[in-house]
Amino acid sequence: MRGDLLDFLRSEIEPQVDGWEEAGHVPPEALWKVGRRFGLLGMMTPIGRGGDPRPWTEIVEVATDLGRIYRPFGFLLTNALIAGYLAAVTDDLQWKRLGLPIVEGRASSVLALNEPDSGNDLSALASMAEKDEGGYRIRGVKTYIPNADQVDFLLLAARERPGDPPSIFAVDPASSGCRVRRLGATMALRGVHLCEIKLEGCVVSGDDRLGEMAGLWPHLGRSRLLTSGLALGIAVEALELALDYTARTERFGKPLNRQGAVQQSLADMGIAVETGRVYLAHAASLVDAGHPASLETSVAKTYITDLAMRVTTSATQLMGGWGYLVSGKVERLMREAKLNQIVDGANEIHRTLIAKSLSNRAKKEREE
Numbered sequence: 001m002r003g004d005l006l007d008f009l010r011s012e013i014e015p016q017v018d019g020w021e022e023a024g025h026v027p028p029e030a031l032w033k034v035g036r037r038f039g040l041l042g043m044m045t046p047i048g049r050g051g052d053p054r055p056w057t058e059i060v061e062v063a064t065d066l067g068r069i070y071r072p073f074g075f076l077l078t079n080a081l082i083a084g085y086l087a088a089v090t091d092d093l094q095w096k097r098l099g100l101p102i103v104e105g106r107a108s109s110v111l112a113l114n115e116p117d118s119g120n121d122l123s124a125l126a127s128m129a130e131k132d133e134g135g136y137r138i139r140g141v142k143t144y145i146p147n148a149d150q151v152d153f154l155l156l157a158a159r160e161r162p163g164d165p166p167s168i169f170a171v172d173p174a175s176s177g178c179r180v181r182r183l184g185a186t187m188a189l190r191g192v193h194l195c196e197i198k199l200e201g202c203v204v205s206g207d208d209r210l211g212e213m214a215g216l217w218p219h220l221g222r223s224r225l226l227t228s229g230l231a232l233g234i235a236v237e238a239l240e241l242a243l244d245y246t247a248r249t250e251r252f253g254k255p256l257n258r259q260g261a262v263q264q265s266l267a268d269m270g271i272a273v274e275t276g277r278v279y280l281a282h283a284a285s286l287v288d289a290g291h292p293a294s295l296e297t298s299v300a301k302t303y304i305t306d307l308a309m310r311v312t313t314s315a316t317q318l319m320g321g322w323g324y325l326v327s328g329k330v331e332r333l334m335r336e337a338k339l340n341q342i343v344d345g346a347n348e349i350h351r352t353l354i355a356k357s358l359s360n361r362a363k364k365e366r367e368e
Contacts, residue, residue: 067233
């Protein structure tokens with residue numbers, strides 16, 4: 001399946017990327033065509049609910065292939081993750097209404113968690129959902145929510161009472177009291193619309209409450225593997241472009257890839273990519289085995305997104321003027337690489353989590 005997926009992305013998707021970037025829009029049907037054709041939307045959903053579950057060692061390889069061609073296609077993985085979450089927390093009626101349409105490629109969703117004054121610090125989340133005649137009335141603001149203007153429903157976090165853990169609600173973005181606006185063009189992923197959502201007494205039914213935030217946490221942790229895979233794909237593609245360019249470009253009477261300084265740079269890029277590939281497979285295998293793997297997924301996310309930034313920067317340097325041209329592709333890859341260091345928890349946050357986890361492990365070992 002993987003070879004067929006990458007071949008399809010190369011032949012059918014890649015030729016359209018420049019046009020989508022210029023237009024600032026990826027047609028949703030282009031995403032769902034890939035998702036339906038290769039069964040990507042049910043990769044994290046049990047068979048009993050219509051899914052086609054696959055091991056995380058395979059899922060991260062799919063993410064790598066998508067990252068090689070166009071990072072916005074990671075939106076498919078987000079929806080596969082959402083479907084997996086919905087399969088775990090919804091009753092049969094909620095599943096048929098919300099989850100199954102995603103798996104079948106008939107609907108899409110997005111997580112609406114970030115807020116202007118708290119970012120992804122959910123302990124400071126301010127949105128409130130007050131009970132109102134059998135349902136809830138939601139007030140608050142969400143920001144930097146991708147494609148909120150074109151999904152069928154939002155999965156939105158809000159507290160029912162001050163101090164309570166957040167709950168998750170399914171919200172129709174077209175409903176009264178919910179206003180969605182685009183925030184403008186971004187450095188990369190220009191085919192994705194980053195949006196702000198203002199909730200001004202938006203009413204949802206009691207059936208739209210999906211449970212407390214605790215049910216989403218395991219899925220959010222695994223999303224780090226998706227970001228890692230997408231970032232690895234960006235790095236792999238940049239390395240291959242640099243290898244091809246330096247093999248066919250001569251300077252001072254010999255190919256660039258036979259120049260000592262260039263060889264050192266290519267070697268460093270290759271070491272980073274191969275180390276990232278091995279560690280990502282290791283972290284995914286732990287998740288497949290049922291381990292929490294919170295340390296390993298944070299390490300994978302931080303290390304691989306950082307190496308993608310280094311590799312794309314080095315590739316741009318090696319390719320000179322061609323690397324700086326928009327038409328040279330590596331310029332776009334470098335811009336896309338930066339995003340991965342920010343989403344799914346900024347790398348500074350993950351370094352704090354990693355340090356705490358290592359310290360706790362060392363303390364436990366000393367006490368044993």
